[in-house]
Amino acid sequence: MRRGMMAATVAAGMAVAGAFGAVSGAAQAAEPLKVGMLLTLSGPPAVLGKHIQEGFELFVEQNGGKLGGRDVELIVVDDELKPDVALTKVKELLDRDKVDFVAGIVFSNILQAVFRPVTESETFLIGANAGTSTFAGRACNKFFFSTSWQNDQIHEVMGKYAQEKGFKKVFLMAPNYQAGKDSINGFKRYYEGEVVDEVYTKLGNLDFSAELAKIAASKPDALFTFMPGGMGVNLVRQFNQAGLSDSVTFLSAFTVDGTTLPATKDAALGLFSSSQWTPDLDNAANKQFVAAYEAKYGSLPSLYSSQGYDAAQLIDSGVAAVGGDLSDKDAVIAALEKADFASVRGDFSYNNNHFPIQDFYLVKAVKRDDGAYHTTVVEKVFDDYGDVYAKDCRMN
Amino acid sequence: MTGTLFAVQVLNGLQLGVLLFLVAAGLTLVFGVMDFINLAHGVQYMLGAYLAVTFYGLTGNFFATVVLALAAALVLGLVLEMLVFRHFYDRDHLDQVLATFGVILFLNEGVRIVWGAAPLSYPGPDILDGAIPIMEGFGYPIYRIALIVAGLACALGLWLVVTRTRVGMLIRAGAANPAMLSALGVDVRRLFMIVFGFGAMLAGFAGVMAGPIFSVEPGMGDGVLILAFVVIVIGGIGSIRGAFLAALLVGLVDTLGRSFMTDIFKLFLEPSAANQVGPAIASMLIYVLMAGVLFFRPTGLFPAAGRS
Numbered sequence: 254m255r256r257g258m259m260a261a262t263v264a265a266g267m268a269v270a271g272a273f274g275a276v277s278g279a280a281q282a283a284e285p286l287k288v289g290m291l292l293t294l295s296g297p298p299a300v301l302g303k304h305i306q307e308g309f310e311l312f313v314e315q316n317g318g319k320l321g322g323r324d325v326e327l328i329v330v331d332d333e334l335k336p337d338v339a340l341t342k343v344k345e346l347l348d349r350d351k352v353d354f355v356a357g358i359v360f361s362n363i364l365q366a367v368f369r370p371v372t373e374s375e376t377f378l379i380g381a382n383a384g385t386s387t388f389a390g391r392a393c394n395k396f397f398f399s400t401s402w403q404n405d406q407i408h409e410v411m412g413k414y415a416q417e418k419g420f421k422k423v424f425l426m427a428p429n430y431q432a433g434k435d436s437i438n439g440f441k442r443y444y445e446g447e448v449v450d451e452v453y454t455k456l457g458n459l460d461f462s463a464e465l466a467k468i469a470a471s472k473p474d475a476l477f478t479f480m481p482g483g484m485g486v487n488l489v490r491q492f493n494q495a496g497l498s499d500s501v502t503f504l505s506a507f508t509v510d511g512t513t514l515p516a517t518k519d520a521a522l523g524l525f526s527s528s529q530w531t532p533d534l535d536n537a538a539n540k541q542f543v544a545a546y547e548a549k550y551g552s553l554p555s556l557y558s559s560q561g562y563d564a565a566q567l568i569d570s571g572v573a574a575v576g577g578d579l580s581d582k583d584a585v586i587a588a589l590e591k592a593d594f595a596s597v598r599g600d601f602s603y604n605n606n607h608f609p610i611q612d613f614y615l616v617k618a619v620k621r622d623d624g625a626y627h628t629t630v631v632e633k634v635f636d637d638y639g640d641v642y643a644k645d646c647r648m649n
Numbered sequence: 650m651t652g653t654l655f656a657v658q659v660l661n662g663l664q665l666g667v668l669l670f671l672v673a674a675g676l677t678l679v680f681g682v683m684d685f686i687n688l689a690h691g692v693q694y695m696l697g698a699y700l701a702v703t704f705y706g707l708t709g710n711f712f713a714t715v716v717l718a719l720a721a722a723l724v725l726g727l728v729l730e731m732l733v734f735r736h737f738y739d740r741d742h743l744d745q746v747l748a749t750f751g752v753i754l755f756l757n758e759g760v761r762i763v764w765g766a767a768p769l770s771y772p773g774p775d776i777l778d779g780a781i782p783i784m785e786g787f788g789y790p791i792y793r794i795a796l797i798v799a800g801l802a803c804a805l806g807l808w809l810v811v812t813r814t815r816v817g818m819l820i821r822a823g824a825a826n827p828a829m830l831s832a833l834g835v836d837v838r839r840l841f842m843i844v845f846g847f848g849a850m851l852a853g854f855a856g857v858m859a860g861p862i863f864s865v866e867p868g869m870g871d872g873v874l875i876l877a878f879v880v881i882v883i884g885g886i887g888s889i890r891g892a893f894l895a896a897l898l899v900g901l902v903d904t905l906g907r908s909f910m911t912d913i914f915k916l917f918l919e920p921s922a923a924n925q926v927g928p929a930i931a932s933m934l935i936y937v938l939m940a941g942v943l944f945f946r947p948t949g950l951f952p953a954a955g956r957s
Binding site for chain 1: 651653654657658661664665758761765766767768769770779780782784787788789790792793861862863864865866867868869872904905907908911920924927928929932
């Protein structure tokens with residue numbers, strides 16, 4: 254399972270059904286649309302990949318096993334969070350399986366590894382999570398579309414909020430690797446107050462007692478942190494156990510979300526995070542999505558699930574607009590650029606660098622009446638916000 | 650102010666130390682007595698935490714959870730011993746490393762299938778809820794103090810067993826010269842099983858106690874295992890006393906390094922450069938310590954008698 258490839262054929266290729274939707278390119282439309290999903294499905298962060306996959310599969314199922322009128326053959330592979338493994342697997346998808354779309358990709362370093370091979374083979378790449386700055390700026394590519402965000406945006410939300418709220422002293426903490434440093438820089442782009450200390454912890458750090466004591470000693474108004482996955486669970490619980498919640502406002506990115514809340518439970522209540530989506534966001538598409546997801550998987554979707562769902566919707570809209578005929582690549586790109594679907598996050602349009610222009614919210618963790626934990630919007634921080642790298646992008 | 654912060658960090662270091670001791674104690678006994686390298690020891694720590702998640706879900710009582718999870722960890726340890734480890738006692742270390750590494754892969758994947766990939770948790774007991782105020786707006790969680798006490802109690806108990814009982818005497822004899830022990834008519838195989846089951850239970854206990862502080866997730870034992878190996882190498886293989894002192898030493902050095910290394914570098918470096926260098930040096934400290942100890946005392950600080 255760990256090494257092997259998980260092939261999930263969502264719709265058995267019913268060629269008969271394909272014959273109806275065919276407008277042009279009837280021969281191609283009878284073939285199933287092949288989508289390769291490259292996701293991190295092993296190790297501690299596996300839950301992120303799993304949620305993206307579940308969101309994606311939910312839409313395909315709701316759509317009768319089709320995307321854009323064509324039957325879908327979904328090939329799910331695990332990148333094991335290793336760039337070399339990801340490269341091998343993506344080459345298999347491109348050369349052997351000859352997929353029409355590659356979708357998914359949880360981590361930046363995986364995106365770095367597979368970006369060129371996929372786009373150079375003129376295969377459409379739909380990023381459902383990682384939003385590396387290089388591919389939003391100079392190295393942007395017309396075959397790449399993101400249904401998540403540019404990484405900095407999430408951190409900028411917190412910086413802007415801290416600035417507007419008038420926090421005078423902020424303590425910054427992130428894991429000691431590239432994304433952690435990007436996070437701190439993103440925060441500082443909008444925050445102009447005093448940074449009392451910047452602490453970089455070991456990636457995968459579990460015990461934050463030493464750092465929490467430092468935070469308490471420096472008496473900040475707020476803590477800003479980026480601690481994805483299990484690190485975030487540990488930090489939130491220990492922050493709460495140390496009784497810091499009363500004196501220090503907890504601002505975070507990718508730390509308090511649908512993947513960590515089931516473990517942090519009450520300890521996370523009232524803590525802030527930033528997001529482009531919450532399960533209770535008030536729009537028709539989202540209500541329908543959340544209800545269907547809960548019915549199918551028995552738990553609330555996370556923002557990763559919502560990004561996977563939107564990735565499927567994007568492919569559906571693009572393929573439908575060209576009548577299922579993918580031979581004219583520029584026509585497909587033009588169709589995808591329109592983002593002609595009802596995103597579960599509400600406003601969604603594409604910037605010149607193929608990253609979404611969307612709203613960002615300050616969110617906090619709450620408990621629903623039935624005991625389920627989720628994030629809810631506190632206030633909108635950015636309206637129709639693009640990223641700062643888009644100006645460097647010359648699409649060709 | 651700085652004095653209080655230092656005191657808090659020393660407490661944190663002690664707490665990490667006793668947790669490491671619980672894992673390292675089993676590891677050093679198994680390695681010392683049986684000359685068996687058990688990489689899967691960290692997985693037993695993880696299993697302890699996962700078992701506690703399940704038992705907490707069933708009982709809702711922390712103390713019942715501890716008892717049930719310990720019993721289950723003991724049983725699982727013995728089952729693993731019978732299914733896998735027993736067949737590798739007479740093989741060389743490389744075979745043992747390969748087999749026990751396989752057990753790690755198997756069990757990490759196993760817990761992911763059974764319990765899911767998302768991090769899990771369970772709370773500590775209500776009576777240990779809350780914190781002792783130390784600084785303004787910051788308290789030291791009572792549960793962590795309880796963890797230190799429980800760890801020290803375990804160490805004392807273990808010391809009594811090893812130095813004052815017949816089984817302890819056999820264990821010490823086994824660590825010093827297993828062949829002679831066998832020749833004297835002791836059922837070494839049964840002794841091995843007792844030591845192994847006990848080691849698994851200690852690691853499981855560490856996992857159970859860690860659950861209310863750390864998130865319970867697949868692979869959580871891997872990092873602990875590496876630290877535990879550092880501890881037993883520094884302390885001297887097969888020596889409980891060595892494991893205890895080395896665990897406290899490693900816990901203190903690691904915690905104090907993480908807390909103050911960046912500040913120390915800030916005294917004579919630019920803040921941005923200190924932020925680069927500090928965490929890097931801090932994460933190396935315990936390995937530097939291990940290298941230093943090995944250079945001056947190749948058998949560790951307190952090698953088991955008769956071993957050199």
